[in-house]
Structure formats: C-alpha cells, structure tokens
Amino acid sequence: MPEAAQPPEARALARFLTADPDDRPRLAPRVAEAVGADTLERIVRATIARVGDLVTVADGPDGLIVTGSKGRVRAWAQVAPDGELTGLLLEGARYTPARRRRRGPVLLTWAVCLILVASWTVLTLWTAADRTAWLGDMATLAAFYVIVEGWGAPAQQPRLPRRLVEAGGVAAVASAWRLPGLPAGHGTLGLAGGLALLAGAVWLVAAARLHRWKAPLSQPLLFPLEGTWYVVQGGGRALNHHARIPEQRGALDLVALGPYGTRTGSGHDLTAYAAYGRPVRSPCDGRVVSAADTFHDQKPGEIRYQPPYGNHVFLDTGREIVKLAHLRPGSVTVTEGDTVRRGQLLGEVGNTGNTTEPHLHIHAEREGIGLDLEFTGVSGRLHRGRRIRARRQ
Template identity: 35%
Template sequence: MADPTRFFPMEWPILILLITQILLPAFFLLWLWLPSPADRLGWLTRVVYGAAYFAFVTVIGRWDFLGTALTFLLPVAFVAATGLSYLRVRRRRWNASSSVLRTHGFTAAMAVFFLALTARALSGYGYQETAVDLAFPFGAGTYYVGQGGGTASINHHHGSQSQRFALDIVALNGFGMRAAGLMPENLSDYAIYDREVKSPCNGIAISTHDGIDDNRISETNTEAPAGNHVILACGTARILLAHFRKGSIVVADGAIVTKGETLGRVGNSGNSSEPHLHMHAYLGGTRDYNEGQGVPMTFDGRFLVRGSTVTVP
C-alpha cells in the first residue's frame, strides 16, 4: 500500500522511467558505435558496461508502463548491435592505451556496480520462510506484478514487517501496457480497473470495509491506507486484499468464502495513486493488517516478483 510517488509529483516517476528505460538503453546502443573505440579492449568494456546496465534495468524496470515487449526487444537489440559493432573493431589492436586503468577503469567499475545492483535485486527472487500457497485472485486475462519479491530493490513494501512480501498487481492490455497511455486521467483507461477480485483461498472474511471513494489519478488517501478492503482468514494466515472500488465488495464480515468466489472489484481507494490490487499475507495479526509477520505467497507454487506476468486462460 505504501506508495513512493506520494513524496513527488507524478511527473518525476514518469521522467525517471523514460530516462532509465528508454534514453539510457538508447545511449548504450549508440555508444557501441560512436565515438568509435580505439581498440578491442575499449569496445569490450563498453559491451560489458552496457550488458550490466541492461541486466539491471530488465530486472528492476516497470515494463508495464511502456510495454512488456521491450523487456525482450531491448536486450535483443543490444546483442545485435554488439555483433555488428564488433565487425568495425575486429582488426584493431587489443589495447592501444598506455594505461588500461586510467582509460578503462571507470567503465569497468560502473559495470561492476550495475552487476552488484542486479545481484541484489535477484536475491529477492527467493525466500526462506514457509510460504502460503494461494489461488491467483483474478479471472481470464494477463496480469503483471508491479511490486513484489523479497528485497526492497524490487518491492517497495519490503521494509514493512507485515508487508514484506506484498504484491501490487495490475492487468495488461493488448499492447502489454497497464493503461492506455503513460498516466491517463480516467480510471477506466487502466486495464485492471473494475476487474473482479476472487478469493485466493477457502476461509472466513474476518474484516471488510467499503464506502471510500476512488482517488483521482496521482492522488492518494493516506488516512485510510487500505481503502476498501477485505481481510481473509486462510488457515493460520491472514490475507489482505486492498483498494477495491467503492460499493463493489460483496462479502460481509464473518462470511465463509470459497476459493474463486468473487469478493469485489478493483478500484483506486486508499493509499493508491492508480488502480491496482494490493495483496499481502501475514501471521500473528488479526484485523490490523499493519501487525503480524509478513510471509511469502505462492500461486500454484510460483513465487511472484516484480516483472512477473500471469496469464489466466
């Protein structure tokens, strides 16, 4: 539920996204060609630096904004550019510099830096705790995990004890984007908006809350962070599903729910700057979703992280 965009105007995240996922990849593609490297070692350090950055941005990027196809197209373009650019330097000397460290040290250091950041993000692809296995909470469609995993690099919820393994889930349209545009103002332009949310387990609805208005895009309601929400008791675990559309929740406190039963519809209520479903599991708490110990969730045995896509037939 925590939304870092509340600290900045919405233009800043979009600007950062365009720089990191469009402009910098374009720079690394162009840099293989211009200026032409003096030797093969110079070419190689550029390739390693570029590859390290592409690995980093592929793992931590939010590709649902620009289209998930770029996750594959950009690395393929980099590999093709690498092969073609080598044809220009293959007959050049291995090293034309009198000081390798002075000439190539910074580039090599930056490559190591981005490889370290990538390794840190990838460490969130696993978990050591016992996971709660659930059913995916949506029907037919393709869905994307915007926040998820076991490290803050890929999941901004991870710093919260109860939300350590929380997920933010959006839907993808036919272009592999979460919305019709980068930041459209109409809620209905977001593919996830008004989708039915289904119970991920057999259990009891121990707490429900409805009646909170949807936010306008980029605005949030920090006084009621979960907005309209449902808390399910699924065995020993508690599952919070948050940010429902006002008036859409169809289960009452104390209701017995079955896996796949409709709970409500996705909205933009609470501490949410755009439509999505927030979901986390915790142990030791009851109706207070900020208490308890967050635990991993798996869906048919799959642990979802930022960038994961789920297709439901």
C-alpha cells in the first residue's frame, strides 16, 4: 500500500521512528511525559535494533507492522488531528503472523466429542459382558464428562451441540437396564483403571476450582454487573490463563449467556453478544488512578495489537488496586483523579484490548501481586464454569 494510503497512525509512527532522537519528544510530547524521554528513547532504540533499518510502517490485520531490514514488530499508535503522536505501544518481540482464528473447529470439537461418546456407549456399555466391565467402562466415560463439563466452560458454546453431547451421557446411563441380567464378572483390572481415571479427573478439577492464592482482599467487593454471568477464566492455573501473570493471577473473565452460547443471535457482530453494552459499576470506593475510553472495539475472533486492557478503569482503594478492563469505547464515565463510590456507573462491557469477544476482566492487586477476589452476596469459590447471579445493591 502506498505511504499516502496508509492510515495517519502508520504515517505518524514512521515519521517518529525515523526522526532525529532529539526531535522525538516534540513529535510525541504526551508519550514522552508519561514514560520519560530517556525511557522512550531506550524503547525506540530497542525496537530499531530488533527490526534493523526502517523500511515501512503498514497497517495489517494484526495491527501496525513496523518492518525493517532484519525483521518486524507490531505496534499501536494514536494521533491527534495535527499529526502529534498521542499514544504509542511497541511490542518487545519480533512479529510472526498468527494463524487466523476460525470458528469452524468449535463445532468440529463438539462433533468429535459426540462421536466418542456414542462410540463408547454403543461399543462398550451396551455390549458389556458383565457388570464389572460395565462399571469400569462407565467410570471411564464419567471421567470424560468431568473433564468436558468441569475443566472447560461448555455453557459459552452453542447450546445445540453441547446438549447433544450431554444427551449422550443420558443414553449411556440408560444402558444400566441390562445390569440385572448380566453376570458379576471378574475383570477387576478394567474396573480399577476406570475408577482411577475418574478419581484423577475429579481431583484435578476440584483442585483447580478450589484453589486459593491465600492473598485476601481487605474487604469484599461489590459484584460490578447485574444479572447472571458466567466465568470463562478463573480459578487455579489449569482453569485461568491469567495465572501466569503475577498481578492478574486471581483475575476473572465474565461473559453473559444466550441461546448461542455467549451470543443472543446467530451472527458474530458485537451486538450479538449478550455481554456487550451491559453496565459496569464500581466494585468499591476509591480514586481513579487510570482510565481510558478511546480504544476501538476489536472484531470478535480477532485481535489487533493494542494495549492489553483496552478501555479501562483502575481504582485505588487505599489498600489495593482494582482493575476493570475491555470497556466499550465512549462509555467510560470517569477520568483519572476522580473519586468514585461503590455502585457508581463506570462504563459498559466492550471488546477492547487483548480480547476475542465482549467480556469484563476484573482483578485486584497489592504491590503487583494478584489477590483472591470475593464479592458481597456471592458465596463459594470463583472458577471457570461458575454462574454468578447478582442483583443491584
């Protein structure tokens, strides 16, 4: 694409990266003020060392791509109408194009699960030669369901394929009518193996769901959403992809549900998602230490490179920092320095930042370490697969 046809962000970033080092603070004064001119220059030099002599800055599906003689990196930039660079993020690793996410494999996964359940039910449970063999085979199938239902978050998937797989379990249990007419049997090895698989599955899921970091909040938070919500990330390491990031280890990702999993309609537009545009209220009293409202929503299923929290509100309670992220552009009602009260409207659920579909990310941290979340009126552990029903307080 010719340079003139590139978006203004790409042109401004190219001008900034190729400028004399002494001129860069002038081209991006707000960025230089936010991080410091020396820090900004170190980041730029590291980027140039990574990519080599600059060739182009071009817009692509994954964001702005800075290309040089030695490689490429992703970038994000914001510009003012006069061309001033007002926001900048440069990825600290060379860019490798990601494979595009496709929605087809989701249905394929459920189809494979259904085939496995049907085959196991017909070829083992309905043809078991004795009761011992049936019990061992049923324990193995039960372990499969514990993993599918307990390790995953099946309610976020379309209802029909999920129900078909669950109906397979009912068909398997129905085979128990044969038991009175079967001999006891002596295949205890198969029974022991099935029971061991079931016990292992139950232990793994229970341990991940019951996990606590033993780092409590100073006091419970108000659940920031109204209605019924579903946890798609939360719990121990095996159930929560945030756990690898120290400050986010206790985080939750919350979606709303509809007939099509997390969607109310068959399309994949933002408005088809049950969570999109739902109000987000302050979970605590506190002071706003960071707020953003100008990031664009991501297209569902794709991620363009931008600051990971997207539009957000960070609150300082005086004892911890509470962070709410991925808010809808134009919906944030507060700015840095504001004092907010528990229950005050902060914004709406969106799809900005590092996200593939509309949801609310929330976590609390103290000195950079994530805390165990707890909400007033919400009992029990918070983990992937948990439904939370909340009313406005």
